[in-house]
Amino acid sequence: MKRRSFVTSALTVAFLGGNARVALAQVAGAAPPLPGFGAADPENVLVVVQMSGGNDGLNTIVPYSDDAYHRVRPAIGIPATAVLKLNDRIGFNPALKGLNALYAQGKLAIVQGVGYPNPNRSHFEATQIWETAAPDRPQQYGWLGRYLDHRYPVGAKPPSLFEAVSLGDMLPAALVASHVEVPAIGALGAFGYNAGRDLAEKQSAGVLYDGARAGQSPYLAMIASTARDAYHGGDVLRSETAAFTNKATYPKDGFSQQLALAARMIGSSAGSKIVFVSIGSFDTHAGQRAQQDRLLGYLGDGLLAFYADLAAHGLDRKVMTMTFSEFGRRVTQNASNGTDHGTAMPLFVIGGGVKGGIYGSHPSLTDLDSGDLKYAIDFRSIYATVIEKWLGRDPAPILGGAYPSVAFV
């Protein structure tokens, strides 16, 4: 019960921002969230999808009825007849059949016009900004890393080594934590002590690590204990995920296959709660339509299969997926039938616990900031909503401030 009362008071804060904290705490106390149905719960799962390279928002959620759109994109604009219409103004890129289906199921929220003040157009810096939730000053730890550090203070180990994972070779900045460990798993088979066919070497390594003495040197003790975790981690991962069967057919592309692995990590006793996957490159400076449409097809079809799989395992209400990209792209097409680095863009939040719909309004194509879209929703509002209403923690100390939440949970 303690946790529930914390969750309730935390809910109030993000709804109204810092000042109203005291006044409204009493009102909200009356309505505890429903467990398991989109309510904040630290056992909920968050999947973060990075669309790397800077995804063009205008050709993702297309303002097809806006003449200005077709004027600035004579070659790469998507005709009204082709879009998958959401309403009489906007529609999906035709490659997003999968997301259109999830939208029809009420599982997809579209948050429009997301950005932040003084946007950065460098891939590296903008990615750092999104992943550390720190536009003004470099931050050492990622926003998910800081969430994990708060949830598991020093000394409180997560229940699973795979509590948070990056499904890729490298750890993204978002998952860099001060003391919670986050493995990067490029492929199931690649994670583990690889002695080739020399079984005796592999087992001897186990003998050496299991028998390593703690000693007085703190680093030697830490390394020996990490070596044991690392050595056994691969076998544990394979045995724990072996019992799980994917119950949907995933497309063959690498991103969809990462989602199939994500389902295994979440649905098996590996028990992953935070999963980071990546798809790219959306850096479409030239020949945009072919490249972006192909990737959006992977994105939508992969996520449709992922949620079919999760639903078949009774997990679709426990798993929320959110997308992000380091920036949107310029409003006007360039001379190579592509677009250059821009600013605001839409992002997607998906899941059985998500209130499907359209949040925020489509940015104006005529009221621009030096040729770029103006943002309306700060990306930290999305993070605050997810941390508070989905994962059940106070986002203020994690994000370094209060941000109004968005109503998709």
Next chain:
Amino acid sequence: MVPKIDTSTDPQVGYRPAGTLDADALQPYTGAFGVRHAAHLLRRAGFGGSPDDIARFASVSMESAVAALLHPSTPDVPLTDFPGQSALFDPKRSRATAQLWWLDRMLRTNRPLVEKMTLFWHGHFATSIQKVPVQYMVGQIDLFRNQGLGRFPALLGAVTRDPAMLIWLDNRYNAKAHPNENYAREVMELFALGLGNYTEDDVKEAARALTGWTLDRNGAALFVPARHDDGIKTVLGRTGNFGADDIVATIVSQPVHQRFIAHKLLEFFVYSDPEPELIEQAARVYALSGFDVAKTVGAILRSNVFYSSRAYRALPKSPIELAIGTLRCLGVAAIPPNLPYQLARMGQEPLNPPSVKGWDGGPTWINTSTLLARFNFVNGLVAQTAPGKNGQPAVSAPNADPDALVGRVGMDPVKVAAALVSGVVQDDVTSAVRATLIAYLENTTPSVSVQSPLPFGPENYQEKIRGALALTLNLPVNQLA
């Protein structure tokens, strides 16, 4: 009296906890100087070495060993000669060529301390190829190589005008009409003073003094007087019509700067939590030397505390130290082509630090993923393959020849195990570790059931010595510098 390195077979026995610093910690060490001391010196002031390298250093006095590192008398290997591609090789061609060029220097140089200081300054002035084009990154590494052991104020002045830094921290856009505070802030926070030792006003005023620097058409640093704010500024208590040189001079004249640099050098060379008194002592050495990096580092490398048991095997190796140290130990002649990728998996891709703060280092190098990446780097190297990306097929790697370590001892498993633990970790193992290696060589590991086990002999010699070598290189103690 500083306790000397314990020379029993268990390196943990002599470990001394923090907080008991001796008064003569930075006085020259006068005790014995043997193989362990020489290996320790080479790991910290370089990238380790083969048993022969270590023996050569152990055969001279500590003073001579340190002097050879600080003042190398032999010319270095030619810079343009990259194994296998000497004529075509241009480090400025791509990210990969620049990384391989520098890693190759670390592997083959006979001036390891120069490359080690270059790596130190790369982490200190952490500039990334993610934002800075490759030719400027190479230029900055050369700057660290040429000036990294000189006087710090000169180095900081050069870094302030370095094109890579002008790009990295945006000072090329810093002009009177539109000041940019990025470099002004980091030069105080990260490069010379530390957080809390300056005010926001100091940042704003220093930014004004740093206006005017930009890049010319050829990418060289250029001072444009019209872009410079030549009004009166007040920075850190001093007032005047300051420019970049005045800012450097003002910053390094802050007493806290001496402790800031002393602390960073001690963390890098000695141990990760130096006592305040030790920092004070090193700061005094640094100040008395006239901010001379070589003299300060030299004093550290000759000191009692450097050869104390508290410092011995007290720092987790960085991935670059581990990788280059392994290649040097095994006498590998060339850098494996995918080493930059493998270093990224271990958490330290050269020329690509994670942020302007550089790598955290110390215990943060070690987690399950990065440790597996280290183990599998070694496993692949010893098996002459290197893992592909995302579980892709392995690629071939340069030959690591274990015969160099064990070729002289024949087919005796006890002697092979002894040669390995001596050559790789200078006997810093327990008897249980030796027993496990011998059991592996003899195919008698208790938990392993092998059909018709072969005795150690010519039929399985290559496989077994490679396996035992990988096991030794992957010992927890070998992760410590």
